[in-house]
Amino acid sequence: MNNAKNRNPSPEGAAVDYRNPLVEQRADPWVYRHTDGFYYFTASVPEYDRIELRRSATLEGLASERPVVCWRKRESGPLSANIWAPEIHFIAGKWYIYFAAAHTSETNEGLFDHRMYVLENESADPTNGRWQEKGQIATRWETFALDATTFEHRGERYLVWAQKDPDIPGNSNLYIAAMSNPWTLRSEQIRISTPEYDWEIIGFRVNEGAAVLKRNGKIYISYSASATDHNYCMGLLWADEESDLLLPASWSKSAEPVFATNEETGQYGPGHNCFTVSEDGATDVLVYHARDYKEIAGDPLYDPNRHARAQRLGWNEDGTPRFGAPGKPPEF
Template sequence: MLNVNEQVQQSFINPIIPQRADPWVYLHTDGFYYFTGSVPEYDRIELRRARTIQELGAAEPVVAWTKYAEGPMSANIWAPEIHFVQGKWYIYFAAARTTETVEGLFDHRMFVLENESANPLEGKWSEKGQIIANWESFALDATSFEHNGTHYLVWAQKDLSIEGNSNLYIAAMVNPWTISGQQVMIAQPEYDWEKIGFYVNEGAAVLKRNGKIFIAYSASATNHHYCMGLLTASADSDLLDPVSWSKAPEPVFTTNEENGQYGPGHNSFTVSPDGKHDILIYHARNYKEITGDPLYDPNRHTRAQVFGWTADGMPSFGVPVRDGKE
């Protein structure tokens, strides 16, 4: 793992993929990087793969799933993630329903697809249905990870008794589409930088390093105020106990006007092919002023950059790099 003072040799030409928000990149044991993310039309889930992160931009996308004309999976298909669990591929995603009201269009729930093929760009994706939380409300951005033999789900959801739009929750899983027991809130918007435009904690991504479990997440509205925060727990702690998690009081990755990068967030983590470099995958725009609703501005581009670590074992993401070579 890199110390923040080491010179980084791996570099990228950003953006990696234009007009792909909420990017998820996963390096599989077959040596391929797999990518998915929100498409500007919010109407389908695409997958692509390549031998390097840079080559993902030129890789041919394959449509894994397309929204329905009506019903609970018929609008605003957001933030898909691809995971490999116990020999099968799974895609987590959020979907809303076609409706005449704005509220319905943004009343998301979480869903799961499964594929048994060795290559997830082939074979059939079957629907495993909705992930049922402990209560019904706006829910999205599901991600999963394994620790000490237990699989966990982390996601964003609205609690109708708490002011704001979404908090972060964790629960154990009995299988890749079913949570077990009670969900536990581990973060809610509390700092000013998490409550600009909307009160939001969302887009969780998990990183296990240095005897710790880190959850990066995104906060505030999806314009230039969008930024990343960080939760930390000891790897030896009870991850279902809210007390185990501490939140950094300041954002860890933010807009950098000097480099022309605005609203970085909704990240994922991966590594270089040799496993020596940790890599942050995220989206950002290269301009500040947006006409209309930021959610319908298509120019949140997928970007990548290597990050390092501090002497006390914390990730140091630096600032979003300029477009072009890192």
């Protein structure tokens, strides 16, 4: 769980507005607020060649903090290309970074050949100390896999990620499994979402970029869908906290996107989000990336201007999250 467990947010919330972009040219942003009071930030860099980490006492302060390089890609072979979507987590007294990396060779440039990997750091401050490679997360298939996230619920640790099933048309579905340690699955992987709606299959048939939020008796999982241009958007899954999270029937899915391009505010292709909390802990905060223009020259993956942004997250009277629109946070 990122930053807070089953906290019951005030229905009034707090008037929190952030200066955006939060961090420029950083896609797939991940923010973790630790018990030391600091925010830790990592994201995909435009060069896709390294993993960086920033540390700040405030969310807005992340923009001016000098990043520390935790790890760099290899020259060839596994872990040598397209370093995507790192996430930092604190588990049982140690720090972990989950990320995806591709394999390059004389015949393979490494695009869409990703696997998921884990780094570990025993230092109290993850901007210091040594990051050790714990290896690849082994899944059912040796196929395209990325965007691993992890959370704890009732004494069990889970992994949620995106992967290509060789028997299902499309690019990636969402899976969940229980873990025996931060880099090893102990249960069968269970598919909880497949791209099926029109808004999930534009350009690519994609479900990816999961983020978990535990609130109001529910486990919520946001995710991103479609190509990484202005069609990129977010959907939502949810399960009752009393349910068996490894049963597909436990999960419900939004029929419409919960967060999408907003022409009014000029924010395009919002997605690959995470959740954190305000400095006083009173308000849930949505962190995501988006561009401020619609038309893109060339492959959107190599357009560097997906900026990390932050805005408050609201809650409806029935206990469900209210996302608002990119650049237009919901009213409390």
